[in-house]
Amino acid sequence: MEQDPGNKQPKKVSLTIYILSLIVVLVVGIAGTSLAVRGSDEQPESTMSTQPETQNQLPDELIQVEELYSVLMENYFEEIDSQVLIEGALEGMAGSIGDPYTEYLDVSESTSLQESTDGEFEGIGAEVMKEGEFVRIVSPIAGSPAEAAGLQANDMIVEIDGESVAELSLSDAVALIRGPKDSEVTLLLQRGGEEFTVTLTRDAIPVESVVYEMDSNDPSIGHIRITNFNRPTYEELVNAIETLKEQGAQKFIFDVRSNPGGLLDSALQISNIFVEDGKPLMQSQGRGEEPFVYLADSENLGEYKFEGEAVLLINEGSASASEIIAGALSESAGIQLIGQTTFGKGTIQNVAPIVEGEGEVKYTTGKWLTANGEWIHEKGIAPDIEVAMPEYQNLLIVNSQETYQIEDSSEEVANLNAVLEALEYPVGDSGDTFTEETQSAVKSFQEDNALEVDGVVTGSTATKLVEALRTLIESNDTQYEEAVKILSEE
Known part of the structure; x- marks a missing residue:
């Protein structure tokens, strides 16, 4: 989960100033995060112009980096692009922490991050x-x-x-x-x-982060799926709720399954929709700080409030901002969670420009806790009602570039046989072997799907098998069915 990244102005600079800039912007970035946590739009000013520029004022460790840079630039047997060395040093510095969410971003990578948070x-x-x-x-x-x-x-x-x-x-x-x-x-x-x-x-990738529909069987239930949390998500969600209410929805299934997260601001706004003003949404904690509690606040986080019966669907792909929503709805709004334990990402990232450089640093600035103060990192949030999806959801993709035929034997063939069985084309006790029963099942599948009937799995037959399995999974959504059951009983 990330703070909203700001604008940047790339410039060129010497290695000494470049590394100093990195240090300065980390301090500024941490301060900026602290301000953002408290809802301020104020941006601290860089003090770069007051920093020393001579090498003897650098920490000893950075003098070593400067010396290595000079040795390689002056003595390596081939000409070196200085930018390659600089970016290598920055990547190594960020990577040495061992945090998978902290990294140096060059110009193209920071642009990609900006596109992701914009939803484009x-x-x-x-x-x-x-x-x-x-x-x-x-x-x-x-x-x-x-x-x-x-x-x-x-x-x-x-x-x-x-x-x-x-x-x-x-x-x-x-x-x-x-x-x-x-x-x-x-x-x-x-x-x-x-x-x-x-x-x-x-x-x-679809720009819209909210998709919605009425339940096909119960005209009183609306289903709203939030696919990620970017800048337009709050408005999209409010529109979805109001549109479904106009169509007759009185109860709602909110769905953040396989939602990888997004912007912290968006998560707070959406949590605020469901929680009474003054109640906690989540907490954040920086290094050496006491936890800061975010409270539901219509004035600053949006006036729209949801009223009605609802449940929230979660799974192992619900991460970061999705888990903030799950924690807030469960602990402060009394909304039941249905599905499987979430991913377990309990840290917050900020993006800071390298003041005189050509990139950004994305770094972990703190951890977040649920409304009740629990850190769910690497543990996730357990549902109130645990429901697994059918076992065939975990079957592997049938590779359309390979060829599977009679007498083949491998783990891939075992997976193929399992796919055929799930689609109700029995293969008996074929196990990991492409038997005559497998061949017969394949021919039946090919006949039913207007494919060439040759009993061989490759190309279009493999693709069609994957499509059929995907349709089967979508039509047997046991977690969604449990949500409908729960709402129908209320």
Whole structure:
């Protein structure tokens, strides 16, 4: 979860001043975060012009960095781009903390972050974080290529277009994943210890962060799904509630499943919709500080208040700002949580420009606590009513670029047999082998879907199997069904 990033003005500067600038802006950034926490729009002024510029006034550690820079620039056997050295030093400094949410962003990366918080970017549509030698998917975004391809929370990216992510920074990995609409990217992923490959076609990720509809069976229930928290989300949510009320909705299912989070301001505004003024929404705590309690406040966070019966759907992909909402609704508004334990991201990030540089630093500025003061980091928020999705939701994607046929035997074939069984095309005791029963099941599937009937799984047959499994999952949403049941009984 991030503070709203501000504007930046890139300039060029020497390494000495560049590193000093980094130190100064971290102090300024921390102060700025403290002010933002208290609802102020005031921006502290940089004191860069008063900083010393001579090397002998630098801390010893920075003198060493300056000396290494000079040695390499003057003596390396090939010419070096000074900007490469500078950015390498900044990336290393941020990465050395060991916090997956703290990183140096160059100009292109900070632009991508700005696009994400504005709700406008092109890519596969997945929130990710660096975890050891992998890039972990926190959650696919609703309506994105990642969701359509069946990517799930906690899938681990091993390679991007054949390049291992083990030595890549998170920013470098994201740069490889993102790209222009209609271009392709191939990911090698790991799920449950098994690896599989998927090729995705990048797209423009939907700008709208709220989608809504009336329940197809109960005309008194409205379903509102919040897919992320960016600047327009508050207005979109208010509009969704009012529109569904006009259509007859009296009870609501709010849904933050697989919502990776977003801006802190947006989370506070939306929490405020459901909580009575004066009650706590959440708490934040910086280094060496006592927790600061955010209270529901119509004057500063928005006048709209929700009235009516509601439940909130959560799952393991609900992270960060989604967890703030879950905590506020559960602890301060008495709204039941249904689904599975959330992701467990209990820290807040701020983005600060490097005063005289060409980038930004995104860093963890503190931790957030629920309304009652609980830190849910790496634990998550448990639902009031735990409901799992069907087991077939965790099946792997059938790789359309591979060919599976009679007598093949592998873990991928075992997954294929499980997919066929879930779609009610029985394969008997085939296990991890492509048996005659598998072949017969494939032919039946091909006949039912107007495909070439050859009993071989590749290309369009594999794609159609994935589409059919996705439709099955969507039509058997056990968590949503439980929410409808709960509201119908009230």
